[in-house]
Amino acid sequence: KQEVTQIPAALSVPEGENLVLNCSFTDSAIYNLQWFRQDPGKGLTSLLLIQSSQREQTSGRLNASLDKSSGRSTLYIAASQPGDSATYLCAVSSNDYKLSFGAGTTVTVRA
Amino acid sequence: GAVVSQHPSWVICKSGTSVKIECRSLDFQATTMFWYRQFPKQSLMLMATSNEGSKATYEQGVEKDKFLINHASLTLSTLTVTSAHPEDSSFYICSARENWRTDTQYFGPGTRLTVL
Numbered sequence: 636k637q638e639v640t641q642i643p644a645a646l647s648v649p650e651g652e653n654l655v656l657n658c659s660f661t662d663s664a665i666y667n668l669q670w671f672r673q674d675p676g677k678g679l680t681s682l683l684l685i686q687s688s689q690r691e692q693t694s695g696r697l698n699a700s701l702d703k704s705s706g707r708s709t710l711y712i713a714a715s716q717p718g719d720s721a722t723y724l725c726a727v728s729s730n731d732y733k734l735s736f737g738a739g740t741t742v743t744v745r746a
Numbered sequence: 747g748a749v750v751s752q753h754p755s756w757v758i759c760k761s762g763t764s765v766k767i768e769c770r771s772l773d774f775q776a777t778t779m780f781w782y783r784q785f786p787k788q789s790l791m792l793m794a795t796s797n798e799g800s801k802a803t804y805e806q807g808v809e810k811d812k813f814l815i816n817h818a819s820l821t822l823s824t825l826t827v828t829s830a831h832p833e834d835s836s837f838y839i840c841s842a843r844e845n846w847r848t849d850t851q852y853f854g855p856g857t858r859l860t861v862l
Binding site for chain 2: 637639649671676677678679681684724729732733734735736738739
């Protein structure tokens with residue numbers, strides 16, 4: 636069974652600082668990996684999707700890397716803003732397209 | 747595009763009653779939809795895979811008689827929590843996968859269920 640771990644569980648930084656969020660998974664036989672954002676009491680917003688054959692994806696201030704062999708992914712958010720405050724979830728997809736989620740990292744960006 | 751809606755967004759019910767939650771893909775067809783539940787400060791746990799025109803596939807430990815899933819059309823799946831109890835109180839989120847693109851799920855906004 637796929638186990639997904641996210642470290643740290645919570646993170647508080649001053650505005651402008653770069654954020655580094657970590658995700659690890661136990662089974663490297665994944666189809667893809669996604670990073671989501673979840674605001675309190677809300678659904679999920681997809682941020683980045685990395686296919687298993689890719690090593691990174693970028694969108695604006697966001698960059699996600701994937702090292703499938705070591706079972707790790709890192710989400711970098713550059714120049715953080717208070718609007719980036721949310722919970723960030725990592726999810727890996729198996730070959731049957733089911734998603735296994737980590738518990739998330741709750742980010743607070745202080746103005 | 748690729749919008750998924752859920753109804754209701756929140757519901758409060760008495761213990762012993764049944765509650766139905768709808769998940770709709772608004773601008774695409776979805777043969778496959780997924781139902782998740784999320785407890786406070788915890789991650790999403792897949793409950794079941796809903797397939798249009800056939801029986802849902804439940805994850806280990808999920809009671810199929812308690813959580814009834816119906817996927818009667820290519821744009822609608824429903825989850826009915828039968829004889830709800832306080833321990834069923836949770837945030838229920840659905841997702842839908844476009845038929846032509848199997849690698850992406852689009853998530854609904856979630857339904858907050860509180861059982862008194």
